[in-house]
Amino acid sequence: MSQYLFQQIINGLALGSLYALVAIGFSMIYGIVRLINFAHGDLVMIGAFSTLALVTAGVPWPLILVFVLAIGAIAGMTIETIVFRPIRGASQVTGFIATLAVSIAIQNSALMILSGQPRNFLFPAFMRQRVGFGGVNASLTDIAIIVLTLLLIGGLFLVVYRTRLGRAMRATAENLTAARLMGVAVNRTILAAFAIGSALAAVSGLFWGGKFGQIDPLLGFVPGLKAFVACVIGGVGSIGGAMLGGYILGLSEVLFVGLLPQEFSGYRDTFVFLLLIVILLIRPSGLFVRHTEERA
Amino acid sequence: MLEVRDLNVYRGATHVLKGVSFDVRQGQLAALIGANGAGKSTTLLTLSGLLRPRSGSATLRTDGAELDLTRLSSEKIVRAGLIHCPEGRQIFQSLSVAENLDMGAYTQRDRAEVCRTMEEVHTLFPILAERANVAAGSLSGGEQMMVAIGRALLAKPKMLLLDEPSLGLAPLVVETIFDVIQRLKSTGVTILLIEQNAAMALEIADAAHVMENGSIVLSGTGEELASNDRVRQSYLGVAA
Structure with missing residues (x-):
């Protein structure tokens, strides 16, 4: 394989990992409370700035990873408790507008506190190294992102498919009333979904900073939107679908820019949203969802 | 075991249960029969904490404890041993x-x-x-x-609420289900059964209550109701 193509694929997988981490949480939250959460991307920003603050404070990296997961979980649970839970019974449109409001509130608070000036993300110099295998090489950052993401997703699948909490989450997502009749404390289960989804989004903020080098208070908008597209590709509400959707989106975005002539590279996002429209036209329930049932 | 008193439940603006009162004794199999929309399912949903009444009470007595179901969360109600097997499975x-x-x-x-x-x-x-x-x-x-x-x-139900367990099933399966219900009763589980197949329900019920327009209009043993003219006409399809 040529170094160029290999580099593109690694790059696409790393970007896809970022999208997948955000998309999974987006999908979990939609799956359990039928809420299109446009504030979800802002957790990425919160994760990125928390990382920067922790680095500045001299916390070692492995601990930073743990702290960022925790900060994301706490932020997600806070938003769910004070904003989304009180409007639970309301219509889907009300919920959707509330998530926009939360997003704008988070972004503008961040602008006020942090200023709009982009900051350099402090990432250890050795992560910028390139590692080679058999004639091709890739950036250590990209490889770390891909490996850590796979570990996190593996852990998530263990929780969702092998634990009592995961079973309760899947049951609640499918039929909230029946889950209550089983004695599931659904508010706690929903809170857990927000915590897990938001933790993954926050950690993708850490990766985002590492990959792109600069962060600003509005950086969450794009990953939030792309996560939404990734979910539509994979089928909203499905965790595996969101993950695959994230990787497909990341890879195709990078390959679109990398394999087509230079003059097309400006149309990268156009391509992404064109992909969204095409998928909505041909497979509105997503590529990886076999059956769908709409819950009123 | 269960004591329902003057339950008034609204769904939206509709007054669905209008002062429902009845008792289910320990170990009894009680049937609730009535037309569609009479309020049977609403009664069960209120007992399991999914709907809240505007007024009235529903008291569950188990193991010497006395619980007001209208104030408990559905989770606590399940933990207390009142299990609801809902309509439509x-x-x-x-x-x-x-x-x-x-x-x-x-x-x-x-x-x-x-x-x-x-x-x-x-x-x-x-x-x-x-x-x-x-x-x-x-x-x-x-x-x-x-x-x-x-x-x-x-x-592990102490009391089981069954909502239309035979609905849409083949006769052979219905028999299996009814066998199981009777076996459960013999193990001491108290049962409150809603059934559109009133004849079958009255046959196995110790006590039965007829619901019309959100109120209990008639109560008695299964046998009494099965021989009641009004019940025979309205629910058992027997000509007067």
């Missing part, structure tokens, strides 16, 4: 049969006891053991009903 279609049964045991902490109950359920419905790893949504209607009842049994 409401099984978790995407979960496997085994996972559905495990969801029934969600509040049960004693794993050994859960395993024992699981074996009992598998003895009652051998098909559920065979299909343990199949997605529950792919089962037939009758098998799904068995999942729903099995799931309720794994919750």
Whole structure:
């Protein structure tokens, strides 16, 4: 394989990992409370700035990873408790507008506190190294992102498919009333979904900073939107679908820019949203969802 | 065991239950019969904490404890041993049969006891053991009903609310289900049964209540109601 193509694929997988981490949480939250959460991307920003603050404070990296997961979980649970839970019974449109409001509130608070000036993300110099295998090489950052993401997703699948909490989450997502009749404390289960989804989004903020080098208070908008597209590709509400959707989106975005002539590279996002429209036209329930049932 | 007094429940602006009162004694199999929309399901949903009454009370007495169901969360009601097997089965279609049964045991902490109950359920419905790893949504209607009842049994009910267990099922399956209901009663579980098949319900019920327009209009033993002219005309399809 040529170094160029290999580099593109690694790059696409790393970007896809970022999208997948955000998309999974987006999908979990939609799956359990039928809420299109446009504030979800802002957790990425919160994760990125928390990382920067922790680095500045001299916390070692492995601990930073743990702290960022925790900060994301706490932020997600806070938003769910004070904003989304009180409007639970309301219509889907009300919920959707509330998530926009939360997003704008988070972004503008961040602008006020942090200023709009982009900051350099402090990432250890050795992560910028390139590692080679058999004639091709890739950036250590990209490889770390891909490996850590796979570990996190593996852990998530263990929780969702092998634990009592995961079973309760899947049951609640499918039929909230029946889950209550089983004695599931659904508010706690929903809170857990927000915590897990938001933790993954926050950690993708850490990766985002590492990959792109600069962060600003509005950086969450794009990953939030792309996560939404990734979910539509994979089928909203499905965790595996969101993950695959994230990787497909990341890879195709990078390959679109990398394999087509230079003059097309400006149309990268156009391509992404064109992909969204095409998928909505041909497979509105997503590529990886076999059956769908709409819950009123 | 259960004492319902003057329950008034609204759904939206509609006054669905208008002062419903009845008792279910310990170990009894009580049937609630009535036309569609009379308020039977609403009664059960209120008892299991999914709907809140505007006024009235529903008291559950078990093991010397006295619980006001109208104030408890559905989670606490399940933990108290009042288990609701809802209308339309409401099984978790995407979960496997085994996972559905495990969801029934969600509040049960004693794993050994859960395993024992699981074996009992598998003895009652051998098909559920065979299909343990199949997605529950792919089962037939009758098998799904068995999942729903099995799931309720794994919750170790002291009192079981059954909403239309025979609806839409083949006669042979209905017989199996009714056999299981009677077997449950013989093990001491108190049962409140809603049934559109009034004849079958009255045959096995110790006590029955007829519901019309959100009120109980007639109560008696199963036999009494089965021989009551009004019941025979309206619910058993017998000409006067």
